[in-house]
Amino acid sequence: MSLSYPFGFLDEYAKKEIRRTTLKAVAIPGYQVPYSSREMPMGRGFGTGGLQLTLSVIGKGETLKVIDQGTDDSVNAVSLRSFIEMTCEGVNTTTKTEESDLIQSRHRIPEKPLREDQILILQVPYPDPLIVVEASEEKRKTLHGEADYSRLLVKLYEDIVKFDEITISHRYPTRINNHYVIDPSPIPRWDVPKLNQSPALILLGAGREKKIYAVPPYTKAEPLAFEDVPFRVEDFNDVNGMRRCCQRCNCNNSFLDEFIDSKTGHKVYQCSDADWCEENTINNNETLEIANG
Amino acid sequence: MDKVLEVNNLSKVYGQGCAACFELTGPEHDTNICPKCGSVVAAHNVSFDLYKGEILGIMGESGSGKSTAVKCLYFDQKPTSGRASFFNDEKQYDLFNMNAAHQRHLMNHKFGMVYQNPHLGLNFDISAGGNIAERLLMSEVDHYGEIRKRATDLLKRTEVLAERMDELPKNFSGGMQQRVQIAKALAINPPLLFLDEVTTGLDLSVQAAILDLILEIQQENQTAMIVVTHDLGVIRLLAGRTLVMKYGRIIENGLTDQILEDPQHAYTQRLVASAL
Numbered sequence: 001m002s003l004s005y006p007f008g009f010l011d012e013y014a015k016k017e018i019r020r021t022t023l024k025a026v027a028i029p030g031y032q033v034p035y036s037s038r039e040m041p042m043g044r045g046f047g048t049g050g051l052q053l054t055l056s057v058i059g060k061g062e063t064l065k066v067i068d069q070g071t072d073d074s075v076n077a078v079s080l081r082s083f084i085e086m087t088c089e090g091v092n093t094t095t096k097t098e099e100s101d102l103i104q105s106r107h108r109i110p111e112k113p114l115r116e117d118q119i120l121i122l123q124v125p126y127p128d129p130l131i132v133v134e135a136s137e138e139k140r141k142t143l144h145g146e147a148d149y150s151r152l153l154v155k156l157y158e159d160i161v162k163f164d165e166i167t168i169s170h171r172y173p174t175r176i177n178n179h180y181v182i183d184p185s186p187i188p189r190w191d192v193p194k195l196n197q198s199p200a201l202i203l204l205g206a207g208r209e210k211k212i213y214a215v216p217p218y219t220k221a222e223p224l225a226f227e228d229v230p231f232r233v234e235d236f237n238d239v240n241g242m243r244r245c246c247q248r249c250n251c252n253n254s255f256l257d258e259f260i261d262s263k264t265g266h267k268v269y270q271c272s273d274a275d276w277c278e279e280n281t282i283n284n285n286e287t288l289e290i291a292n293g
Numbered sequence: 294m295d296k297v298l299e300v301n302n303l304s305k306v307y308g309q310g311c312a313a314c315f316e317l318t319g320p321e322h323d324t325n326i327c328p329k330c331g332s333v334v335a336a337h338n339v340s341f342d343l344y345k346g347e348i349l350g351i352m353g354e355s356g357s358g359k360s361t362a363v364k365c366l367y368f369d370q371k372p373t374s375g376r377a378s379f380f381n382d383e384k385q386y387d388l389f390n391m392n393a394a395h396q397r398h399l400m401n402h403k404f405g406m407v408y409q410n411p412h413l414g415l416n417f418d419i420s421a422g423g424n425i426a427e428r429l430l431m432s433e434v435d436h437y438g439e440i441r442k443r444a445t446d447l448l449k450r451t452e453v454l455a456e457r458m459d460e461l462p463k464n465f466s467g468g469m470q471q472r473v474q475i476a477k478a479l480a481i482n483p484p485l486l487f488l489d490e491v492t493t494g495l496d497l498s499v500q501a502a503i504l505d506l507i508l509e510i511q512q513e514n515q516t517a518m519i520v521v522t523h524d525l526g527v528i529r530l531l532a533g534r535t536l537v538m539k540y541g542r543i544i545e546n547g548l549t550d551q552i553l554e555d556p557q558h559a560y561t562q563r564l565v566a567s568a569l
Binding site: 142145146148150151153154157158160161162226227228229 | 393394397416419420422423426427430431435436437438440459
């Protein structure tokens with residue numbers, strides 16, 4: 001392993017700045033704190049925001065899990081993990097949610113409930129939920145400051161008019177601690193309720209947009225909705241109204257990915273969280289073995 | 294009578310301004326550009342009162358400062374000096390000394406504004422109903438069914454077909470856009486409504502219909518209104534009292550009938566004579 005890099009790749013000043021920014025983000029839940037996002041040896045937009053947070057927060061002896069779209073084995077997750085292994089001596093990596101102290105993730109929150117001693121770091125492409133309704137950052141800051149999110153709600157209204165329900169599938173605008181509305185990164189609606197009163201600290205880092213924000217532990221996180229059209233998560237029901245199961249582990253209460261079976265050409269569904277699916281499969285096999293004697 | 298608005302010595306200067314600005318401009322000097330520093334004195338010493346259910350007309354040629362005065366009161370622009378107090382529910386609000394959040398709250402809950410150009414008052418990328426919904430959402434109505442119902446009622450009230458509620462305003466005629474704008478302004482039933490050249494550019498029959506609508510709203514809701522226009526016909530039909538402005542100053546004010554039948558100031562005389 002190369003020892004020419006300082007621990008965590010970033011220099012101490014950079015880490016100190018990111019930690020200070022993170023403290024401010026925790027102190028003002030949901031507020032996007034600007035910071036001087038450093039150049040990383042990978043393109044902006046590939047998770048540099050999350051990576052910088054991870055590198056500033058992680059310490060020797062801690063265990064890290066990196067996931068991308070729910071799986072530990074996708075290219076992005078593998079490269080990020082090996083980069084951190086290379087630059088952080090004494091850090092362990094794992095694919096198991098319960099073994100990790102720190103989880104860096106893109107597009108998913110693990111199915112297994114997180115604990116108070118864990119930190120979830122989410123990579124964020126677009127930190128500001130208001131960008132879809134207001135182009136000027138100066139005006140957006142005023143809107144955030146005065147907690148005026150009526151234009152976002154108008155978008156939801158228009159959705160209901162056109163489609164009879166809110167059609168935002170990911171990046172669902174969520175109000176934190178009754179004031180700031182955040183873009184919770186492209187997690188599906190399924191994961192949004194996990195932000196609410198989460199025991200784990202959730203940090204969100206946008207490298208390209210140079211913003212860090214946080215959902216502190218046990219903080220209210222409430223997706224925007226109307227009184228009579230409440231927020232709902234994906235139901236994964238088939239045409240008969242039956243909840244679909246994972247084709248591999250039979251789980252019927254996880255977020256499912258849909259893909260086409262290359263042999264049969266049929267649509268199949270499988271857990272998006274690879275670690276969750278793996279654990280269920282092993283448990284199923286054990287149960288089977290016991291049953292078979 | 295209940296006072297709704299009291300404006301004292303409102304002034305607005307565009308540019309750096311100097312000590313001589315106010316002395317060297319105005320109708321006597323036939324300019325509103327300060328010869329010393331080149332600043333534009335858009336309004337100076339504008340004072341008036343407005344009472345519940347009253348329509349006050351502000352008349353004057355282009356560039357006389359009538360729109361500027363209204364924009365300052367609607368927080369679109371910051372005045373250079375002056376005071377304005379808004380009275381509502383036995384409370385008094387000092388308009389120019391409130392912080393931005395309070396100003397926005399007041400704007401969202403108590404004021405309505407209809408601009409000459411519907412592009413300023415409406416968002417053309419969202420449906421007519423959505424525009425009204427935005428106004429309701431700003432004032433913390435967050436029940437979808439209720440928003441739908443109130444938007445439908447308002448559009449009916451302003452004679453826009455409720456079936457076209459979910460269409461984009463850009464598909465509407467100019468008169469209909471203006472009605473949607475009025476519906477949006479009325480959504481929260483504001484005690485104070487600003488109308489800035491609302492009928493300019495519309496054909497005569499549509500103008501008449503919109504003026505009728507405004508009068509009906511005043512009768513029904515006892516809404517206090519400030520009507521800015523250069524059209525004497527609009528002033529005659531709507532306003533009980535009128536201010537005449539020139540070069541940023543009020544040169545004449547009084548009952549509309551008196552001003553139109555017996556104008557005192559030379560400029561007003563010319564204005565009235567040219568129109569009749």
